[in-house]
Amino acid sequence: MPNVLAAVGRWQKFALCLAWLFTLTSLLASRGFEFFLSPIFAYPLGLAVLVIILFAAAVLAGRPTGRFGLEALVSLLLLLLPILHIWRANQQSLGGDAFAVRFVGNFTAGETPGGQDRELSRLTSSPVLPGTASPRQTGKRGGTAPSRGHAYNNPYRQDAREVAMSLLLQSPESYLGQKIKVVGMLNRENPDVAEILGLTQPLVFRFLVNCCSADAIPLAVLLDGGIDPSIPDNNWISASGVFALREREGYRLPWLDQAEVRLAEQPERVYLY
Amino acid sequence: MTRQITPSAGLRPREKTNWWPRLGLVLVVLFYLYYFTGGESEKGLTFSIIFSSIVLEAFPFLLLGTLAGGFIEVFVSRDRLASLLPRRPVPAVLLAASLGIVLPVCECAIVPVVRRLSRKGLPASAGIAYLLAGPIVNPLVALSTWLAYGMDWQPVLIRLAAGYVIAVLVALAIGRVLGEAGTLVPEARGGHPDEEEEDCHHPHHQHAAPEDGKGSFERLLDALTHGLDDFLATAPFLIIGAFLAALAQTYVERSLFLAAADNPLGATVLMMLLAVLLNLCSEADAFIAASFRGYVPLVAQLAFLVLGPMFDLKLLLMYRGLFQKKAILLLVTLVSVLVLGLALTLIQLGV
Structure with a gap:
């Protein structure tokens, strides 16, 4: 069981990285981020994509750190929440x-x-x-x-x-x-x-x-x-x-x-x- | 056999095993409930835009900060750090408060960096000085404030000087009153190397010792793993803060703050409250403060500009992974009192 939880812990981190990677690259490719940020933020967002890729690679190549539990679930759900809001608000402006x-x-x-x-x-x-x-x-x-x-x-x-x-x-x-x-x-x-x-x-x-x-x-x-x-x-x-x-x-x-x-x-x- | 290791000494709040997961779950339920029930209204859409904006603006800097923290953990030795800092607390604090000039990072990125530096032996008071002054006393903030105020140097100089002085005073006071052990949570405390060994179970101690037999690739992996763990431990608090700030930005009308415009002290207090609620980046907040020109006194705008980068909703939550409760309480009290004192002084001087 501990091994299973450790594996889930590793893969939820990887999935989270992928979800954010997909969201940020989509926003950058479509320039959809300009509905949220100044265009100059293309550079910080590009760096963020790079860091997430490195983090995702570390999850795959490194050793598992931590098990999946209630705390990890809470973190996962909180970190997914902005993605839901980003997709809802995508291409929409303040009115x-x-x-x-x-x-x-x-x-x-x-x-x-x-x-x-x-x-x-x-x-x-x-x-x-x-x-x-x-x-x-x-x-x-x-x-x-x-x-x-x-x-x-x-x-x-x-x-x-x-x-x-x-x-x-x-x-x-x-x-x-x-x-x-x-x-x-x-x-x-x-x-x-x-x-x-x-x-x-x-x-x-x-x-x-x-x-x-x-x-x-x-x-x-x-x-x-x-x-x-x-x-x-x-x-x-x-x-x-x-x-x-x-x-x-x-x-x-x-x-x-x-x-x-x-x-x-x-x-x-x-x-x- | 794969060696199982525990999570890094991430930026987790103390006592989180008691309250954090359960409280976090309650917040998650409430936040998702809001998402699924309020989404179609205009308010709901406004909220989504603002919430997403705050998170998207902060995430790159938080990611870079946690990445830097991971590298500090693995590649910077305690001895190296000690050799760079003055041994006496006052010079160390004075130096740390001016680090933003050469390391101009925003408040989101500073928190994980200070967390890692603290584990490497950075005195708590020096960490507080960098944490509070860094987002204000830096060239990017000076530039944005200068532009926002129509290239007027007066607000820029007052903001930077006040930010520096208040950060130094608060850092020295907390260091003196609470000491190292009373300020930092155990996970953020450096202490003796053996102590660290007990606390952090990553299989790479001493992280910064090249003679530990680890190759560059493994050390790089360790640094990235530390960085990711810090990010996953810090980001939820940023998101909670961003959520609350977005609620405030969606529902609290700014014109309410004009009611106290005729009373400089009242306006100052309200602008300080606004700074805590809005959670703006220190590189953008001057434009908001400047939009209140003519409506609230300059003193109140300056209070907004000095207080906001030192603590706001998201920072208060993020500080929980670094400081003990009493240290946060003292920090908030001292900063508030000193900013108010600054405002009163400026009012007396006729600014």
Whole structure:
């Protein structure tokens, strides 16, 4: 019997290694890990795969260590639990529920009634993280140099230029008065958001991730305009309109005036990094 | 004949034979119940994403930490380690608290490394200093904090200095009050080589002695086996902590923490609580803290940044494999009091 338990102990370790190996390699191959982590985590995950392979090889080549018992069963079940959750959440992103829980009212530059700086600028993106580029890097510092024609005088007739929400909220003044398009998820009337903002206004939101979705920060732009009621909340949309900052109770809130909202495909990378 | 050996001296909590498997089984049942009953709701999906994220983020570092621990166990001799450290406790603690500068690893990876170093004779106080300061006083954390705070050096310098000083004070205090035997669990204690022989039954003592007749391949296998055993003993606690943190992140609204924004001390306490609940990696937590700018005072954000890497839900569970209960209690108390003291000082200074 002890030998049987020892053999089971060895093979449960090996099976566990294989289960995690399969999960991690699948996430890496499909880039599914980007639904959980920043793309730069491909390297640590790759190293993790390597370590697990070494551990699995040691189980096969080494001597058995320990017998299978209640403690080993508990460890096994606990170590399998994340795999179940990973497969359930695979290809899914945080949505309106996470937005409501995480949103603390931080939009963009502005002064609080108490005079404290509410500036979101620079904290929302890092020029060294993949997937983001500062306006300077993209040659758009100070916003796109608007074309000097009638479209400049009438921004509503400009073609909308897609702007990452992180860039938009990093330097909102750069985009004032320009027709832009942002991609995110629709949120119409969330009571928690309404309570914080003191107004009920539809908005488009997206999450900015630094390491993993546990640290995701919600970014949002308010939408002013008719929204097709057939578009349900929590769907990916593209919203285009003229960008403005409006004062409200001492806060400067980012808006898209005369917003046109359309259903959009889920972006290849659901989070901003 | 295959030689049967017992599990390595893994990162198992003391008295686990009494309570851990049964409590663990209860938790497993509850966790699986939550998985099968709450999965289809949006909350359930949010939970799955956050839980998976925390585990996926931490696993590579835990794996690397336990691998490093396995190699330390087999390839680093007690004499070698002793020759690298100052003999007197204060210089040893001062040095250990700054090790993060050259070994910038996150808190998940440090725990198994310290566990193995302790078995090799690293003084408990020096281990605590590295454990507490390492995830803060390191260049990656300095960089992320600097970026998060709009390239402002003030929060960076306060965070690093406070992290270092608090780690040193806590380490010295615990070392003095509890001593080696009162701090570490027996499995993590170095002691006399004979003592270790009794405790660890791997057939490779002295691990780091090349003259033990073992070839490189066998020693490599031993190191990997130790690493895997440590991983299997530590990871369940990480998962339990990640589960609780994901629950908090799914159900506790952050706007609740704004209620105390007008009271710097109240906000500080709430942000400290938030740091314990969120279980964020020290390389990412600055971005979360910075998202509270304008809503809670800078002092409260700094308390969040100093306390979180020193103890949070998952770390508290992982510490059970390293420290005795009273040592953990003292650590939590001292860190909390010192962080609060820091906050009060900064408030007085008008930060």
